[in-house]
Amino acid sequence: MRIVHKLSTCVLAFGVVFAVSAKAPPIMADIIAASKPSDWRPLDPQNTLYMELPTGRVVIELAPAFAPNHAQNIKALVREGYFDGLAVIRSQDNYVAQWGDPSDDEAADKSKVKAIRTAKKTLPAEFTVAISTQIPFTRLPDADGYAPQIGFSNGFASGRDPKSGRAWLCHCYGAVGVGRDNDADSGGGTSLYAVTGHAPRHLDRNITVVGRVMHGMELLSSLPRGTGKMGFYEKPEQMMEIQSVRVAADVPEAQRSNFEVLRTDTATFTALVESRRNRREEWYKVPAGYVELCNVPVIVRKKE
C-alpha cells in the first residue's frame, strides 16, 4: 500500500520507558499501549463543552488556568442557552472556523441575534497569565521563534517568557479562541473560533485562547469554505446550525463522551515527544531531529 505515513516507529533517545527493552524501538502506538492508567487524565466535565451539530458532537475542553474569566463566562453563556440555534458563520481555508454571535457576519440571520441574560458581553483580555504553580509546564527540548519557551501545560500547547513572567496558550490546530474587535477587551465568548489549518502562531498573545477541540475536529475542518471576505458565509442557508452547546457536567452521564487525554507531565509523554522528533521506522530515511510544538500530537481516547 503506497501511502504517506503518519504513525511510525521511533527511537526513544530519552529511553525512560523502554530502556530495559532489547527489542527494536517501539512505535508511538506501542508507547501509548504501554502507558499506565496514571499517564492519562479524564477531560474535566466542569470544563468540557459539547457542541452538537447535525453531523455530530464537537468536544471542547476549556483551560480555566489560562483564561479563568472567559472560561467562566462561556459556561454562563452555554448555561443560558446562548449558542443553541446559532450557527458556524465562517470557514476560512487554512485558518479558522468561527461560530456564535450572528452580528459578526453581515450575511447571518440578524433575527437570530440574542440578548444575553446573565453572562457578560465583553471581558478584559486574558491573552497571557502569570507563570505560577497553577500553570504546570513540560518544556520541549526544541525551541521556536514565536516564544522563548514552548511546551505543554496539562495537555495544552503553551508558550512562556521567563523574563516577563507570562505564560499563554498557543494557536495550534484545534485551539479554540475568543473573537474580538480591535479593542483588546472587546471579546467575551459570544464569538468563538477553532484553528482549522496551519498553526497561526502570530495570533498568540493577541487574543484570548480558552481551550482546545479534543474530539470531532473534522466536523469543523471539513465544512465548506465560506466564499465571502475572510471565509464568512454569504447566505444563512450555507451555515451549519448549532443545535446546542452544553457543559458536560450538566449532561446525564449516559449521554457523555468519556474521553481521556495523555498527561503531558510524564515519562511516557517525554518518550512520545522523542518519537516524534526522530522517526526511524523503515519508511523514514531521514529523521528530522526536531518537532514543532504544533506537530506534537495531543492523544485523546475513549475512557474504558
Added chain:
Amino acid sequence: MRIVHKLSTCVLAFGVVFAVSAKAPPIMADIIAASKPSDWRPLDPQNTLYMELPTGRVVIELAPAFAPNHAQNIKALVREGYFDGLAVIRSQDNYVAQWGDPSDDEAADKSKVKAIRTAKKTLPAEFTVAISTQIPFTRLPDADGYAPQIGFSNGFASGRDPKSGRAWLCHCYGAVGVGRDNDADSGGGTSLYAVTGHAPRHLDRNITVVGRVMHGMELLSSLPRGTGKMGFYEKPEQMMEIQSVRVAADVPEAQRSNFEVLRTDTATFTALVESRRNRREEWYKVPAGYVELCNVPVIVRKKE
C-alpha cells in the same frame, strides 16, 4: 465585526519598497497593490496541471527543478489519461488528501486499477537535489529546526543544507507529493497527495515533493474525512471522482485558468515577509517578530 484577522497592516522594517513614504506602514494588501508586473510570473502551462473534480478545478504547479523525473512522469501519466475516472481515496484530518492508484486503498474499486501505457510505475527517489544555479533561493531572515536554511525557490517553500549541498521542497499546506512504499524508490506519481493540515515537515527529505496546489485547495481540504485507517475511505461511493487531469498547455487557451504567482526573488516579496513577521495594525497588540516558513503566504491571483 468581531473577528480573527488574517490580513493586517505591517511595518516594513526592511523598508525597501515604501521607504520614501511618510505614511503609516502599508498592509499586505497594499504591498501587493503597489507591486509591479515584473513582481509576478505566470504559472508555467507546461508544468501546470488541472485536476477537474465535480466541485471544480484544482490547479497544481509542478516544480521540475526539484523533481525532474517525477514531474516528467506525472505529465506522461496525465497525457495517457491515467488519472481520469480515478478518485480521491483518502482524506486524513490535519494531514493529507491522497488520490490516484486505487491499489493504495483496500476499499477502492479495484476494477478501476489501470494499466500504465507509456509512463513508468516507479522511479528513483528525488527527495533532494543538488544546490545549483538552477535552484534560486531567497533565504528567510528566520530559522527553524527542520532545515539549516529555509526560504523560497521560484515561489516554492524550500530547505537547504550547505554542508551536504542539497536542497528540497518543504511540506507546507498545499504541497503535493508522491506516495510511496517503504522502499525509497517505490513511488512514481500514480499516487499523489496534498497537505491539508499543519505542515508535516518531518516528511521533508523522506518523500518526493513535486509541486504545490496553487488554486482550489479548499476542494481537497474540505472533503469529508475518511473513516478508515489513516483516513482512507471505506466505501467507493464516499470517494470524490476525478473527472480528468490535464496539462494546462494541452487545454485550449479559452479554458485555461490564467494565474500568476508573486515572485519570491523581489524586494516586494522581502517586504511581504517582513509584513508577516511583524503585524502592527491596530488589531495586533504584540508583533511576533518571526514567521514560520509555512506561514509565509504564496500569493496567487488571476492574470489580467
